Amino acid sequence: QVYTINLESRYLLIQGVPALGVMKELVEQFALYGAIEEYHALDEYPAEQFTEVYLIKFQKLQCARVAKKKMDERSFFGSLLHVCYAPEFETVQETREKLQDRRKYIAKTTNQRDCFVLKKVEGPKKTVLKNSEHDHPQTTSGSCAPSNWDPSCFTSSHGLSHNIGYPSGNQSRLTFPQYDNCAETSEYVGQNASLTLNVHPGGHTPPTPLTQQRTVPIDNGVDRFMPRTTRLQERKRKREEGNKFSLIGTNADNTEVIIGPQLPEIPKVDMDDDSLNTSATLIRNKLKEVADSVSRTPVEKPESSSAKPLVKQRRRI
Amino acid sequence: MELGRLEYLQALVTEFQVTDSPEAKEQVLANLANFAYDPKNYEYLRQLQVLDLFLDTLTEDNETLVEFAIGGLCNLCLDKTNKDYILEASGVEPIINCLSSSNEETVMSAVTTLMYLTTPQSRQQTTALPVVECMLRFSLSASRRLSNLATVFLEDYCTPLQVEEARNLSKHTAVGIPLPKD
Numbered sequence: 452q453v454y455t456i457n458l459e460s461r462y463l464l465i466q467g468v469p470a471l472g473v474m475k476e477l478v479e480q481f482a483l484y485g486a487i488e489e490y491h492a493l494d495e496y497p498a499e500q501f502t503e504v505y506l507i508k509f510q511k512l513q514c515a516r517v518a519k520k521k522m523d524e525r526s527f528f529g530s531l532l533h534v535c536y537a538p539e540f541e542t543v544q545e546t547r548e549k550l551q552d553r554r555k556y557i558a559k560t561t562n563q564r565d566c567f568v569l570k571k572v573e574g575p576k577k578t579v580l581k582n583s584e585h586d587h588p589q590t591t592s593g594s595c596a597p598s599n600w601d602p603s604c605f606t607s608s609h610g611l612s613h614n615i616g617y618p619s620g621n622q623s624r625l626t627f628p629q630y631d632n633c634a635e636t637s638e639y640v641g642q643n644a645s646l647t648l649n650v651h652p653g654g655h656t657p658p659t660p661l662t663q664q665r666t667v668p669i670d671n672g673v674d675r676f677m678p679r680t681t682r683l684q685e686r687k688r689k690r691e692e693g694n695k696f697s698l699i700g701t702n703a704d705n706t707e708v709i710i711g712p713q714l715p716e717i718p719k720v721d722m723d724d725d726s727l728n729t730s731a732t733l734i735r736n737k738l739k740e741v742a743d744s745v746s747r748t749p750v751e752k753p754e755s756s757s758a759k760p761l762v763k764q765r766r767r768i
Numbered sequence: 769m770e771l772g773r774l775e776y777l778q779a780l781v782t783e784f785q786v787t788d789s790p791e792a793k794e795q796v797l798a799n800l801a802n803f804a805y806d807p808k809n810y811e812y813l814r815q816l817q818v819l820d821l822f823l824d825t826l827t828e829d830n831e832t833l834v835e836f837a838i839g840g841l842c843n844l845c846l847d848k849t850n851k852d853y854i855l856e857a858s859g860v861e862p863i864i865n866c867l868s869s870s871n872e873e874t875v876m877s878a879v880t881t882l883m884y885l886t887t888p889q890s891r892q893q894t895t896a897l898p899v900v901e902c903m904l905r906f907s908l909s910a911s912r913r914l915s916n917l918a919t920v921f922l923e924d925y926c927t928p929l930q931v932e933e934a935r936n937l938s939k940h941t942a943v944g945i946p947l948p949k950d
Contacts (some may be wrong), residue, residue, distance in 0.1 A: 453801040453802055453839035453843075455873075455880070457873075457876045457880055457913065540912075541912075546913075547923075554846055554884070561810070561847050
C-alpha cells in the first residue's frame with residue numbers, strides 16, 4: 452500500500468468500538484494525540500455485531516497520522532480497534548487545504564520556494580498585460596500567506612533570494628496581479644510590495660530565454676541523473692510521443708468527439724526489424740478490427756464509465 | 769546512517785530491475801513510493817534515478833505497478849528539483865494518460881500530481897482542454913474524494929475561461945447516450 456496525500460486525512464474512521472457507551476473514553480484516548488475538532492458515531496456505517504463506528508476529526512493531519520499509527524489494532528475495552536483515514540468526509544475546502552499544507556511542508560523542509568499557480572490571474576499567458584480585471588475572491592488566504600512563499604521563486608530554481616535580479620519581464624507581469632491579491636489576504640503586504648517593486652522593472656523579455664535560464668541553475672543536477680536510454684525506454688518514448696499527440700494535439704481539431712476519458716491508443720511499437728514490424732502491424736490491424744467491431748459498446752457508455760470510472764472497492768487503510 | 773539508507777534504496781532499485789516476480793516488483797515499488805513521501809530521501813532517489821523508474825513504470829500493463837508509480841510521483845513532485853526534472857523528462861503526458869485508468873487511486877494521484885506540477889510554463893500542458901474536460905466529468909463523480917480533487921483543480925488551477933470552454937465542448941457533443949429516435 453502506498454501512502455499519498457490523497458489517502459491521508461484529518462478524518463479518522465474507527466471501527467470495532469465496543470457498544471458499551473464508551474464514546475467519551477474513546478475520544479479522550481484519541482485526544483492524547485492532538486486537538487480534536489469533531490467526533491460522532493456513524494450509525495449508518497456497517498459494523499460488526501456489538502460494535503460501533505466513530506468518526507473523529509483532528510485539527511491537524513499530523514496528529515491524525517500519529518493517532519492512527521498508535522491506535523490502529525489496539526485493544527480497547529476488550530475489542531480490537533481498526534483505525535483508518537476517511538478522506539471521503541472532507542469538504543472541498545478541507546481537501547484544498549490539505550493539498551496546500553503538503554505544499555508548504557515540502558517547501559519548508561526542502562528550503563525551497565515552490566512556485567505554484569493559483570488561479571488568481573485572469574487569463575494567464577495571453578492577457579498578461581491586463582492586470583487582473585477581477586480579483587478572484589480567494590477563500591483560502593492560507594494559500595498565499597505562507598511565510599516561505601517567495602515571489603522570486605518564479606525566476607529561480609532553488610528559491611535563493613539572490614535570484615531576484617533575473618530579468619523576468621513576462622513573469623513579473625504574470626505574477627503581479629497575484630501579489631495584489633495576495634496583499635489583500637496575507638499579512639505579508641510589506642514584503643510582497645517591496646518584492647514586486649524589485650521584480651517589476653523587467654522589460655519585455657520573451658519567455659524563451661527565461662526558460663533557458665531556468666534550466667541553467669539545475670544543470671549540474673541534470674547531469675547527475677541523465678536518463679538511461681535503454682531500448683525499452685526509447686520505444687516507450689516513441690509511444691508517449693504518439694499518445695501525446697493523440698490526447699492533446701488532435702483534440703483541438705474536434706473531428707473525433709472525445710466523450711469519455713481517452714483510452715490509451717494501441718502503442719505503435721517499432722521493433723527495429725522489418726519482419727517483426729510486419730508481424731506487429733498485422734497483429735495491430737487485427738486488434739483494431741476486433742476493437743472496432745465491439746467498439747460501439749465501450750464507446751457508447753462513456754458517461755457511465757466516467758461517472759463511476761472506479762468500480763473497485765478501495766481497500767481502506 | 770545516511771550511507772545505510774542509500775545502500776538500502778539502491779538494493780530496492782536493483783531488486784526491482786532484476787526480479788521477474790510481479791509481486792516482488794509491486795512490493796519494492798510500494799516501498800520506493802512510500803520513501804518518496806519523505807523529503808529526506810529525495811537526494812538519494814534522484815541519485816538512483818528513481819524518478820525515471822517511476823516515469824517508465826507509468827506505461828506498464830500491470831495496474832498495480834502504475835498505481836504505485838504515480839503515487840510515488842505524487843509524493844515527490846512538489847520538490848522543485850524533482851518537479852523540474854519530471855517536466856524536463858516530458859513526464860506530463862504519461863501522467864495525463866493515467867487519468868484514463870480504471871483504478872481510482874491512480875486517477876487521484878494523477879490529478880494531484882498534475883496540480884503540483886502546474887507552473888506558468890507547464891500549465892499549457894497540465895491544464896490542456898482535454899484535461900479540463902476530464903476534470904469537469906470527475907467533479908461530478910459519485911466518489912467524493914475524486915470530485916473534491918477535481919473541483920479544486922478546476923477552481924484553483926484553471927481559469928473560468930478554460931472551464932467554460934471545456935463545458936461548451938461537452939454541451940455540443942451531447943455527453944451521454946443519445947436516446948434512439950422513434
